[in-house]
Amino acid sequence: AxxxxxxxxxxxxxxxxxxxxxxxxxxxxxxxxxxxxxxxxxxxxxxxxxxxxxxxxxxxxxxxxxxxxxxxxxxxxxxxxxxxxxxxxxxxxxxxxDALVERSRELGERIRKDLCTALDGCRAVGDVRGLGLMIGIELVRDPGSKEPFPRAERVTERVLAAARDGGLLLYSSTGHVGGIDGDLLMLGPAFCISDDEATALVDRTAAAIRSVV
Incomplete structure (x- = not known):
């Protein structure tokens, strides 16, 4: 449009x-x-x-x-x-x-579905979205209204620290709600990531989120 x-x-x-x-x-x-x-x-x-x-x-x-x-x-x-x-x-x-563009599309769909399953019932997860291997997880105080956590709580930074302690590096994005609040985790793994590594990515991401919120 x-x-x-x-x-x-x-x-x-x-x-x-x-x-x-x-x-x-x-x-x-x-x-x-x-x-x-x-x-x-x-x-x-x-x-x-x-x-x-x-x-x-x-x-x-x-x-x-x-x-x-x-x-x-x-x-x-x-x-x-x-x-x-x-x-x-x-x-x-x-x-x-190596058909890596197709790999990105197919594996991205699987990772998003697995993340939704692993994070089911976690009220702080407002949305899991993305295309291919560009995936975002939005963290919110209220999943119904999508009210964000106050920036002072530094939710994203705490999840990133927990993930790092678990051997995983995530990409962060904050301030997308009103220019101040808003917490978003971004996953952008290499296209050549193996199936086992993709499973570990999902498990460690979910564990880090649940340990904080």
């Missing part, structure tokens, strides 16, 4: 795929989940699997043909990076040959 509205009014659709691109959401790009083709796309991180700092911008033919006659007047110290391009090419080849 957003893309359709933009195009109806002659507005370019720009997709930030830095975190969601290259299979993280179970599709090559996050926008593919809704069959949306942006006019401009930015990407990074996953395109080199984190081995080399690298990012890029891609544009549709219509955008390119409009800008090209006037030249692309830009330049950065680290632009046109041959090493980054080589690593990115190798990562894309590995994603294709």
């Amino acid at each position: 957003v893309a359709e509205t933009c195009r109806r009014h002659g507005i370019l659709v720009i997709a930030d795929e830095v975190m969601t691109g290259f299979g993280r959401t179970g599709r090559w790009f996050g926008m593919d989940n809704w069959d949306v083709h942006p006019d401009i796309l930015t990407a990074g991180k996953g395109c080199t699997s984190g081995y080399v700092p690298f990012g890029f911008v891609a544009a549709s033919a219509a955008v390119f043909d409009t800008v090209a006659p006037h030249g692309f007047t830009h330049g950065f110290t680290w632009s046109h990076n041959a090493l980054g391009a080589a690593v990115g090419s190798a990562v894309i080849r590995r994603l294709r040959e």
Whole structure:
């Protein structure tokens, strides 16, 4: 709906795929989940699997043909990076040959279902959501109203500490409710995670949450 509205009014659709691109959401790009083709796309991180700092911008033919006659007047110290391009090419080849994008989609569905089962009855869990291997667990004071915990209680930080003590590193996000409150745990495992490791991820995440809330 957003893309359709933009195009109806002659507005370019720009997709930030830095975190969601290259299979993280179970599709090559996050926008593919809704069959949306942006006019401009930015990407990074996953395109080199984190081995080399690298990012890029891609544009549709219509955008390119409009800008090209006037030249692309830009330049950065680290632009046109041959090493980054080589690593990115190798990562894309590995994603294709090992079917890791499909692996992200299938394993992500399993992990979300297993998390819901492991956290069933835990009143502090407001939601388990995500696509592919980009999964979030929202922690709330009241699951009915989704009232958040006060930031002063530092729920996210306490769960992260408990998980770390159990041998697991989680990604945190706070302040998404009113810019202050809100507790969210994020899971973004490697696409090559084994089935046994996925089970351990679920078990240790659930144990850390239950030990705090």
